[in-house]
Every structure is written in structure tokens, then in C-alpha cells.
Amino acid sequence: MSSEDLEPYLPSKKPKVEKIVEKQLPPLNNSDSVVLRFAPGPSGPLHLGHTRALALNNYYKKRYGGKLILRLEDTNPNAIDSEAYEMIQSDLNWLNIEADEVIIQSDRIELYYQEIRKIIAEGGAYVTSSDAEEWRDLKNQKKAHPDRERLPEVQLSEFESLLVEGKGIVVIKTDLEDPNPALRDFVALRVVEEPHPRQSTKYRLWPLYNYAVAVDDYHLGITHVLRGKDHLNNTLKQKWIYKYLGWDEPEYIHYGLVSIPNTNLKTSKIRESIAESEFSGWDDCRLATLKGLARRGYRPETFLKYWENSGLKEVDIKFSWQNFDAMNKDIIDSDTRRLFFVSDPVEFTIETDDKLVKDAPWHPDKPELGKREEEIVSGSNIFIQKSDAEAFQEGSLVRLKNLCNVIVSKNKLNFEGMPPKKGSQIIQWCSSHTPIDLFYPDGTIVEGIVEDNISELDGETVQFERVGFVRLEGKKAFFLHR
RNA sequence: GCUCUCGUGGUGUAGUCCGGCCCAUCAUCUCGGCCUUUCGAGCCGAAUACCCGGGUUCAAAUCCCGGCGAGAGCACCA
Secondary structure (H helix, E strand, O other): OOHHHHHHHOOOOOOOOOOOOOOOOOOOOOOOOOEEEEOOOOOOOOEOOHHHHHHHHHHHHHHHOOEEEEEEOOOOHHHOOOOHHHHHHHHHHHOOOOOOEEEEHHHOHHHHHHHHHHHHHOOOEEEEOOOHHHHHHHHHOOOOOHHHHOOHHHHHHHHHHHOOOOOOEEEEOOOOOOOOHHHOOEEEEEEOOOOEOOOEOOOOEEEOHHHHHHHHHHHOOOOEEEEEHHHHHHHHHHHHHHHHOOOOOOEEEEEOOEEOOOOOOOHHHHHHHHHOOOOOOOOOOOOOEHHHHHHHOOOHHHHHHHHHHHOOOOOOEEOOHHHHHHHHHHHHHHHOEEEOEEEOEEEEEEEOOOOEEEEEEOOOOOHHHOEEEEEEOOOOEEEEEHHHHHHOOOOOEEEEOOOEEEEEEOOEEEEOOOOOOOOOEEEOOEOOOEEEEEEOOOOOEEEEEEOOOOHHHOOOEEEEOOOEEEEEEOOEEEEEEO
């Protein structure tokens, strides 16, 4: 019996229905009109971690023809970098994400005062001058501070006087019996005497995160809130405010947390290091700030694509530089020019009877981009990367890429024919000595030389053959990925 | 400790709601081979996963129960 005869009896693979369904993120509920927001605190420029929320919000804005609001949350006068207001907006620009509206919370303090008066008036909030520990201890024991039980009129006048003097906080009442201690009574406003970078000393009573967010989300008409699941409890707190004010809640979507390995994303830490000149600035190529990554040549599309691809499940995920790099390479490879870079150059002299011409395309798959040409005469210097030179055997045949074959003899390279020989080693080389330093994100710097035609490529991303993709900047090259 | 989430290859993801087209999708990574004047790209192939244990069912990644594991929050930060 041949295998063909057996065929009908073998467990047949069921024909698979062609899955033509294009992969996309899950749809949003109530998507008739979609208003989203990206709401960072202006404590520094944006980094890789911020781009997820940005990418997802932007994705749904585009998908449903909605609106995206950039809201700068600067209600803590102590944690503001006054340059960040601008930096964040330029980071958005770089990503080609357009905010339909820019809102700054410190411009809206009166609004927060107005709404809290309503909540106090209906008994949903109280003022207390209790000190932090005492108040928290009582809460943990499910007990109320005496101030909590005062009449709304009293609370209201306490609030008005807090606007001008004295110490105290304004607290939203929740359920003191809530089994989750994190959800029992939370502070809505507090006193900060420090001057604010934009408002100076105009206000002394500042709203806290959960309160300001809820008020703004409502007043800005936010329909969908996309955030990490570290905000799960915050969402529950914010719902209390919606409840007191009789507002309809937006849709809340919580996605899992991302851990980004080997990457320092703490803005405050980075700022310190910059101050100590450990880093050259926010755009240091060792940083995962958008500015640092842009400097290495990452493309904005890569960020958006990566996060759209990562979905918004509630599982925690690990960021993969490998996958990220692969996506970036996929985007840039087809139109990135090639160039020879020689690290730790070793000098050789070429011996040839005829004049030679380097004939190297700017891109191997795109002849239409033209080529680099150069005449090489006998006696010219040829620089070879040290690691290649060390592997040379006396008399071995190597190919100088896009030039000719040579036989190695001491520090001479003797011409040995034009047609490429199968199996011979192919190496890149330079005739001129144009120094360039290659900066790796791990901090190593490799000194080398590059072909003499980089001036018109300044600021561009190119591929150093056999090394990887880099972005050129003057006499520096920043390593992107392989 | 309390409260709340979530467990599909190394990584990310599809499928889980409404059990059978799933001997489980796609991408990346890894390993072969082809191709190539780059260790890039391209092409072909291989390997690797439904956390564990019970139960329901003709049938379970999908439903139920119990373990285990991972993460988050518990600030007068955002």
C-alpha cells in the first residue's frame, strides 16, 4: 500500500477556515461619541512608559473619529518642572499625535472650589484640621473623626476660611465600613503654601489627584478613561464624586502594568543624574525618554504600533526591546542608506596595477537611490577594523566589499581579481580617515572611522554595515539596534 | 495583613463572554537550509504554550470548584 492509498484513512487535517479577520484592539462600548484624554503630570518630558496610554488613546480617537484632550495635571506645586509643559507638547508633536485641546489644571482651581462646595453642602465632604496620622489611624479602625459629623453649614464656613488661612484638609466621605481601607474617606484638597510655577501664591488650597481628575473628566465630557490597573482603586474613589454630584460615569478601561526591563524611567532620578552631569540631558542616548530614543533613530510609528499590538488586557506584561527593535527595523530598513564604519582602524596599503573604483549602492535593494563611488589607486591607505585584521592569515583572500578581492601579506593588500569569490570573507573598509564615535545605549563608546561622505547625512539614520543601524549627529553616531 | 485584578510558547498577541471549525493564530526570538559582494533584508522549514488538580459534558484553553502563582492599591503624590 502506498501512502496515497492510505491517505483517506489518515486522520485528516480539517480544512481551516481562512482567518481574514484583521487583528485589532477590542471595540469600545458606547462609541457614538468618544472623548479621551491623556493626563500626565508636568514633572518632566515623556518617556517610553507614557507612550502606551498615548498610543491607545490615540488609536481609539482615530478609530471612532473622537477627540483627544491633553490635560496637564499640575496640582502639586512641589512636583512641577516648569519646562515640562512645553516638553510634553513637543513630545506629542514628535509622535505625530495631535491633541484637540490642551487643559492645564492649575487654571481651573475655581472650578474645583465650586464643585466641592456642592458636595460639602449635601454632606458628602467635610473639613478637618486633624493631623495626618490621627486622621488615618481613625480611618483604619473604621472610626469617624469628630469633625466629620459637623453640620454642612459649619463645614462650609470652615472651607471658606481654609481658602485664606489655617491648616486643614477637605475630605470626601465614602463608606467607613468599606473592607478596603484604601477606599475609606479620601482627601480632596489640601493646603500647600509653596508658590506654584504658574499661579505663584494665588491659591493655597490645592486639589488632589482623585478629586481634580473626577471634576475634570466630567466637565471635559470624557467618555472613556483608558488607564493602567494601578488606578483601579482611584477609579472607585472617583466614582464617589460622580455619585455626589449626580453625574453619569464614563467607561473605565484598565489595562495591565508593563515592566520595562533594564530601563530607568523615574523622572526624578533622571533629573538628579542630569544635574550631576551623569547624563548629558533629557536626550542622552542612554535614556528611555522620547528625546533620547528619538536621538537614536527610533521612529514614532514604532511606538504606536508596538502598543496597539500589545492590546489592553488586564494581564501585566513585560516590554520586549527585541520585539520593539524588530518593529522599528521593519519600518526603517527598506529606505535606510548603507555606510562603511571601521572600528579601531588598522592601516593597510593596497597594491594594484590598475586603478580601482569603489561601486557601493546606497541600498542593496534600491539601486535607484544611487551609489557611493571612489577611485582607489595603488599605494592608497585602506583601513580595516581591528577585529577583522586580527583574524587575517598571511596569504588569505578577503573581499573588500564593493571593490575587489585582495591577498593579505603583512600590511599590504594585493589586488587579486574583481569577480567575487564564493565563500570568501567580505569586509567593509575605509580609505579616508574620518573619525566618528559610536555611542551605545549601555554607555560604551567605540571610536572608529567612517566613509567620507556623511556631511549630507547629518541627523539621518543609516546602517553601518555589519554593525547595525545608527543615527548620525556631527562627529557622533548613536547606536539604534542591529 | 487587608482589598482588588489577572494566569495561552522565551516575549507580546488571537481564541475565553455564546464549549465542538483549536492536535491552538500572528509577530518576534532561537535553530537549520536557500539566497545575498553586510553578521541587514528576503524565502523555506523546525522547535517551543492553554498554571496545577478535580468536576460537568459525547466534547473544555473556553463552564464550575479548589489549590498555586504573578501583579497592583492601602499618601495631605500623580
